[in-house]
Amino acid sequence: MSLAENVRAPGNEGEVPFSQRGPAPIETVASFGFWLFLLSDVVMFSGLFAAYAVLADHTAGGPDGEKLFGRGYVLLETACLLFSSFTCGLMALAIERRSPLPTYLWAIVTFLLGAAFLGLEVREFTRMVAEGAAPSRSAFLSAFFALIGCHGLHVFAGLLWLLTMMAQVVAKGYREDILRRILCFNLFWHTLDIIWVGLFSLVYLVGLAL
Numbered sequence: 001m002s003l004a005e006n007v008r009a010p011g012n013e014g015e016v017p018f019s020q021r022g023p024a025p026i027e028t029v030a031s032f033g034f035w036l037f038l039l040s041d042v043v044m045f046s047g048l049f050a051a052y053a054v055l056a057d058h059t060a061g062g063p064d065g066e067k068l069f070g071r072g073y074v075l076l077e078t079a080c081l082l083f084s085s086f087t088c089g090l091m092a093l094a095i096e097r098r099s100p101l102p103t104y105l106w107a108i109v110t111f112l113l114g115a116a117f118l119g120l121e122v123r124e125f126t127r128m129v130a131e132g133a134a135p136s137r138s139a140f141l142s143a144f145f146a147l148i149g150c151h152g153l154h155v156f157a158g159l160l161w162l163l164t165m166m167a168q169v170v171a172k173g174y175r176e177d178i179l180r181r182i183l184c185f186n187l188f189w190h191t192l193d194i195i196w197v198g199l200f201s202l203v204y205l206v207g208l209a210l
Contacts, residue, residue: 034184038191041154045195048147049202056206058139065144065203068133074204077120078196081155084113085193092186098174107166110189114159121152144203151199154192161185 056065087109094102125145128134135145165185168178 034187038187041191042195045147045150045198048143048150049198052143052147052203055139055143060138060140062138062141063131063133064140065206068128068131069204073120073124074200077117077124078200080113080117080120081193081196084110084117085190087113088186088189092182095169095174095179095182100169103169104166107162111159111162114155114162118152118155118159121148121155125149147203148199151192151195154195158185158189158192161188 087106091103091106091110094106125148128141133141135142162185165178165182168181172178
């Protein structure tokens with residue numbers, strides 16, 4: 001007889017030996033895997049942050065942040081994304097109460113705010129390229145487009161994810177697996193907002209102050 005079957009802690013005589021336990025519940029596996037995904041995203045953005053911080057002064061005689069960034073425009077982008085985080089939280093509360101109408105309402109508002117943020121960002125990129133401030137112009141602009149563009153791609157993926165989740169709620173209702181995916185979406189969306197606060201501080205506030 002094995003050691004795992006013979007040795008048990010006092011008071012745990014009825015406990016199943018570790019070697020005989022089954023796999024972890026799917027909720028635990030999904031949560032662990034998703035947190036690993038978020039951490040890997042944070043590590044990736046940390047590398048992009050570091051690259052931008054090193055290259056921010058390497059303009060090669062081209063325009064810098066003070067000439068390119070508009071305070072009002074950036075504040076409007078930030079307001080759209082941060083308010084979308086608030087409406088995303090209201091959507092999560094409506095889902096907990098199993099209230100369809102508020103769920104769809106706040107999901108639509110979250111999607112529209114995220115789409116507005118993305119549209120403003122694309123417009124900003126288009127304007128900069130038209131003014132000759134393309135990524136190939138300098139190391140500063142290459143780092144800027146890589147960092148901000150990567151965040152924009154994540155927002156675009158989040159909008160597609162939100163549409164998919166709402167379609168699943170409409171088709172299948174408030175099933176446990178769907179609720180778990182919506183919770184993961186909420187974590188993902190709030191993480192994007194936290195990253196944007198860092199981007200806003202490092203890229204735009206510092207760039208406008210130089």
